[in-house]
Amino acid sequence: MIKQFLKGRFVPEKMVLRILISVMLLTFAKYSMGKPITYIWDLTELKALRNLPTSEAYKQVVSLANMRMKSGVVAVTDKQTSISGNKHEYESLSIYWWPDPKNLGGPYIAKDGEYNPEYKQYDFPRLLQLVENLRDCSKAFYLTGDLKYYGFFCHQLDTWFINEATRMQPDFNYCQFIPGRNGNRGNPQGMIDAYNFNDVLESIRLVHSKKSIGRKRMKALKNWFGSFAEWMQTSSYGQTAANFKNSQAVAYDVTLYDMYLFAGNQSARRQIRQSFYEKRVATQIEPDGRLPQELLRTKAFYYSISCIRHFVDFLTITIADGAMLDSLTLIKISSSIDFLTPYVGHQELFPYSEIGDWKGHEALFKTTVERFKQLPNR
Numbered sequence: 001m002i003k004q005f006l007k008g009r010f011v012p013e014k015m016v017l018r019i020l021i022s023v024m025l026l027t028f029a030k031y032s033m034g035k036p037i038t039y040i041w042d043l044t045e046l047k048a049l050r051n052l053p054t055s056e057a058y059k060q061v062v063s064l065a066n067m068r069m070k071s072g073v074v075a076v077t078d079k080q081t082s083i084s085g086n087k088h089e090y091e092s093l094s095i096y097w098w099p100d101p102k103n104l105g106g107p108y109i110a111k112d113g114e115y116n117p118e119y120k121q122y123d124f125p126r127l128l129q130l131v132e133n134l135r136d137c138s139k140a141f142y143l144t145g146d147l148k149y150y151g152f153f154c155h156q157l158d159t160w161f162i163n164e165a166t167r168m169q170p171d172f173n174y175c176q177f178i179p180g181r182n183g184n185r186g187n188p189q190g191m192i193d194a195y196n197f198n199d200v201l202e203s204i205r206l207v208h209s210k211k212s213i214g215r216k217r218m219k220a221l222k223n224w225f226g227s228f229a230e231w232m233q234t235s236s237y238g239q240t241a242a243n244f245k246n247s248q249a250v251a252y253d254v255t256l257y258d259m260y261l262f263a264g265n266q267s268a269r270r271q272i273r274q275s276f277y278e279k280r281v282a283t284q285i286e287p288d289g290r291l292p293q294e295l296l297r298t299k300a301f302y303y304s305i306s307c308i309r310h311f312v313d314f315l316t317i318t319i320a321d322g323a324m325l326d327s328l329t330l331i332k333i334s335s336s337i338d339f340l341t342p343y344v345g346h347q348e349l350f351p352y353s354e355i356g357d358w359k360g361h362e363a364l365f366k367t368t369v370e371r372f373k374q375l376p377n378r
Helices: 002-006 013-031 044-049 056-071 117-121 124-144 147-162 188-210 215-234 236-242 247-263 266-284 300-320 327-343 358-373
Strands: 091-093 174-177
Touching: 044 056, 044 124, 056 124, 056 147, 091 117, 091 124, 117 124, 124 147, 124 188, 147 188, 147 215, 174 188, 188 215, 188 236, 188 247, 215 236, 215 247, 236 247, 247 266, 247 300, 266 300, 266 327, 300 327, 300 358, 327 358
Parallel strands: 091 174
Antiparallel strands: none
């Protein structure tokens, strides 16, 4: 290309040298580390690690990515059998539903807060592996610039979302089905599985801010997530989930907003923002900061924290999208944080049910509070 440009032209030797150097610099810049882009992920620690390649934390990121690559890509079609008859459908088991010991072979019964290990036979673990593959390789590529992580990352995207032989259908018609109920069709509460796609989108943003994943691939991904978002709004499952009164409804809005942000639907995002306070904040947080729907759960402390985390995720992503926060939303979320704070380090004072890992949930709470404090409109 350079020879064609110079052919038939008198160009001083020094200028030729400058042209060659410029081309080399542009080529290097294509693979160099620029400003990372994520909307929900906090990359503070990852940015710091770029200058610490001998640190244990840096090595851990790279080691995890190498492990993901060794395990290989995952596809929704990897399952041996399909309850829907179509392996391209995402199928997950409702984790809190168990076989009825009084009616073996009959409809499953609920045990809130207790995981049924049968869920591992379905697609939810594959969805988690998808997230891990993309998350860890995107971070390793950001740190090292090594194209092997980029290549695996793109291969995983193609496998799950694009290639005809292995792509997932952009719907959750069989999410968290309950054996023996509703014809083994999906469950609106299964929409919470889709929250994992927020990590997928963040990993795409991080990699794409370093090196383009390609116009054709990006277009296909935008179409897929745009289609999934439309399914969320038009399907009976999605519409039911949108009317929940607990943390799952907040998670629904975060996921829907994030997908529309990625797909480029501005009007849909505006509608979600405009209704968020009345639909989610005002209805879920009491004046004293209690989240009553979460306090009814067997993991009341954990689900209260999860709801606050979803609120913070929504604020973070809408701020990144250029939105301003209203003071009522901030006051409400602050009150919910204030309500839980006295119980940190004092589980014995918590007057509600909590069968989970208290210490682990305290750590999640502290991280969530720090993220809330760091919001730019605070």
